Each structure stands twice: as C-alpha cells, then as structure tokens.
Amino acid sequence: MSIMKKMGVLGPLGTHSEAAAQYLSRLLPERPELLVYPDIFAVIQSVEDGEVDSCLVPVENSLEGAINITLDTLARSADLFVASELIWPVHNQLMARPGTQKICRIYSHPQPISQCRGYLQQHYPQAELIKVASTARAAEIVAQEPRGMGAAAICTERGGELNGLVTVAKEIQDNMANATRFFELCRVTAAPHKPVGPAEKMLVICEIDGQKAGALYDVLKEFADRGVNMTRIESRPARTELGAYIFFFDLEVADNEAALREAVAAVARKSKWLKDLGSFPVVRANP
Ligand SMILES: O=C(O)C(=O)Cc1ccccc1
Incomplete structure (x- = not known):
C-alpha cells in the first residue's frame, strides 16, 4: 500500500490557494491530501521540514504583482525546486x-x-x-x-x-482577467513526481553586486546574446544592506537547452550567488 502524498496550502479551508490546489492535484499522477497552514511562510516551511511532500503557493497576481513573502522565502531556501506553475483565475x-x-x-x-x-x-x-x-x-x-x-x-x-x-x-475585482500564478514547490531531496507537461519555463534567483555600474545590464546581456527569452524579472532587497538586491528571472524553455544552460552558467559567474529552481510546465486552469 502506498502512503498518500501530502500537499501544504494556505488555510483555513476555502482559500483561493486551496481551490487552486484542488484543481492541480487532480492533474498529478497521485492525488495528494491537502494540509492547511496559517500563513505562506508556514506553508513553505512545511515542505522544507518534510511534513508534506509539496506545497502550492501564490507568487504573482496580474493586478497586484509579486507576493513578496513567497519570493523572499524562496530566495532563502536551499532545498526547494518548482515542479509546476499554475495560472489560476481569481474571483472575489x-x-x-x-x-x-x-x-x-x-x-x-x-x-x-x-x-x-x-x-x-x-x-x-x-x-x-x-x-x-x-x-x-x-x-x-x-x-x-x-x-x-x-x-x-x-x-x-x-x-x-x-x-x-x-x-x-459577486465578482468585485477591478478587472475580470484577474489571475494569480502559483508555484508547486517540492524538496530537491525527495523523489520527484512525473511532470504534468513539458517544461516551459525556468526560474533562476541570484544576487548581483549592486555597487558595480552596469551589473544588471551585464547579466541581461548573457540572456539576450544567446536568444534566451526572459518572461519576468523581479527584484527584492537582499536584506543584508541597503542597495543589495536579489533578482528573480523567469526564462522561457524552448528548443534552447544548450543556450539556456550556457547563459545561466555565465550569469552564475557574474553573481554573488545563483540558484536554479528548475524547469517546469505551466498549467493554465480553466475551472
Ligand atoms: O487568501 C487566499 O485565499 C489565498 O489563497 C491567497 C491569495 C490571495 C489572492 C490571490 C491568490 C491567493
């Protein structure tokens, strides 16, 4: 008998996150049991601690932008990768x-x-x-x-x-195209489940020397020179000193595996540190 997989989400029951997780879980090879946590930090922590096998957390909303707690927690975590992205329509x-x-x-x-x-x-x-x-x-x-x-x-x-x-x-959001991107996060040390589709995107996080003129330009050039399409860039304070920033890059995965790998290696050489959070499929929900 196999033990049922567990997925952590923001609770209590009835959140947007829970609805999104119910949807995604039906597409997974093994449907996980959902466990709820009181805040997003606790959700991600539950994966790191091994209490659950994965979690689903919001990262960005089409009207409001980044969900900083998710980005900051991902930047600090050594142990997680993105197994999939879910684009979820939000009805308030x-x-x-x-x-x-x-x-x-x-x-x-x-x-x-x-x-x-x-x-x-x-x-x-x-x-x-x-x-x-x-x-x-x-x-x-x-x-x-x-x-x-x-x-x-x-x-x-x-x-x-x-x-x-x-x-x-009903439906009181300012724009009916209101959607949120969620990441399914898993531990690198756990056996990964079969991906829900072909890899479409890659997430890379790095810290760039904010004191050096043109440092960000130098990094972006590595992607541009190799024809790697960047679909999102986000920055957050590094929390070490004023003026130190961490960058989050979403990169398109196409028939460009070698170019993508080379670009990321080149960016790693220009960064204080770089983390590859993996390549993952994107699920566009149509509930
Ligand atoms: O509070 C919720 O219901 C959540 O799941 C967080 C959230 C809020 C708004 C959009 C997506 C997720």
Missing part, C-alpha cells in the same frame, strides 16, 4: 452574515483588498479595510464577530459558505 466575492445592514469593516488578504480597490472606493469609501492572513481566515473572523458590527469579508464563495456567510456582491 463580498460576503457577510445574513441580515448584515451597513458594512463598515471589510476583512481580507492584502492581495484581494488591492484587487478590489476600485469597487471598494466606489461602494464602501468609509469602510475600514483590515488585512489578515488569508481570505478564508477573513470569512472565519466575520462569522465570529457579534451581529450588527457591520463586518464583511472579501473571499471565495466556498470560503464564505463554509462560515455561514452570504454573498453581498
């Missing part, structure tokens, strides 16, 4: 306890609060916006608040329903 609902009259406090994860900024300014300009660890946690808090306090959550329909909330307004 405004939900409250039945009978809620005047909404004056709105809870959610920081990303949906930003994704719905236009709607909130138009309909609830006076409401206090309260950022919590996840959308499902927001629904839980609203369910526990005394009646008549005017609390609402921006959450998934399932997150609200699991907590007895009803929909006040």
Whole structure:
C-alpha cells in the first residue's frame, strides 16, 4: 500500500490557494491530501521540514504583482525546486452574515483588498479595510464577530459558505482577467513526481553586486546574446544592506537547452550567488 502524498496550502479551508490546489492535484499522477497552514511562510516551511511532500503557493497576481513573502522565502531556501506553475483565475466575492445592514469593516488578504480597490472606493469609501492572513481566515473572523458590527469579508464563495456567510456582491475585482500564478514547490531531496507537461519555463534567483555600474545590464546581456527569452524579472532587497538586491528571472524553455544552460552558467559567474529552481510546465486552469 502506498502512503498518500501530502500537499501544504494556505488555510483555513476555502482559500483561493486551496481551490487552486484542488484543481492541480487532480492533474498529478497521485492525488495528494491537502494540509492547511496559517500563513505562506508556514506553508513553505512545511515542505522544507518534510511534513508534506509539496506545497502550492501564490507568487504573482496580474493586478497586484509579486507576493513578496513567497519570493523572499524562496530566495532563502536551499532545498526547494518548482515542479509546476499554475495560472489560476481569481474571483472575489463580498460576503457577510445574513441580515448584515451597513458594512463598515471589510476583512481580507492584502492581495484581494488591492484587487478590489476600485469597487471598494466606489461602494464602501468609509469602510475600514483590515488585512489578515488569508481570505478564508477573513470569512472565519466575520462569522465570529457579534451581529450588527457591520463586518464583511472579501473571499471565495466556498470560503464564505463554509462560515455561514452570504454573498453581498459577486465578482468585485477591478478587472475580470484577474489571475494569480502559483508555484508547486517540492524538496530537491525527495523523489520527484512525473511532470504534468513539458517544461516551459525556468526560474533562476541570484544576487548581483549592486555597487558595480552596469551589473544588471551585464547579466541581461548573457540572456539576450544567446536568444534566451526572459518572461519576468523581479527584484527584492537582499536584506543584508541597503542597495543589495536579489533578482528573480523567469526564462522561457524552448528548443534552447544548450543556450539556456550556457547563459545561466555565465550569469552564475557574474553573481554573488545563483540558484536554479528548475524547469517546469505551466498549467493554465480553466475551472
Ligand atoms: O487568501 C487566499 O485565499 C489565498 O489563497 C491567497 C491569495 C490571495 C489572492 C490571490 C491568490 C491567493
């Protein structure tokens, strides 16, 4: 009998992350059991600690940009690779306890609060916006608040329903093309599962000497000279000193394996350190 694989996600039940993980898990060779954690740092830690075999964490949203906690944790981790990327459409609902009259406090994860900024300014300009660890946690808090306090959550329909909330307004994100990229992360030391498709992208993280003129240009030139297409660049403070930065490069994997390998090796020589987080397939969800 094989032991069931485990996948960590941001909880409690009913988050966008859980919905995305349910979708991805159906495509995997072995469907994992989902385990929920209270914040993204704890989710990634659970893979590093071997409590779970993998995790699914958000990395970037089409309206709001990078999810810094994921990038910072990936930069510091020595032990993880990206097994797949999932592009997940995000639908935000405004939900409250039945009978809620005047909404004056709105809870959610920081990303949906930003994704719905236009709607909130138009309909609830006076409401206090309260950022919590996840959308499902927001629904839980609203369910526990005394009646008549005017609390609402921006959450998934399932997150609200699991907590007895009803929909006040549907699809309140400012742009209907709102999507989030998630990474499925696994431990390098664990046996990898069969990839869900051919490799499309590669993630490389490195620290470049911020004091040297043209240092970033020199690195980008290594990709450009070899015709390697960079699909994303992101930077985060290295957290060592002011002005030191870590760069995240998404590179396209095509029929360019040798060129890609050479470019990454050349960039490694120009970096303080470089980590190859692997080449991975991209799943575009159509739930
Ligand atoms: O809070 C959630 O539901 C999450 O899973 C985090 C999140 C928030 C917004 C977009 C994608 C993931």
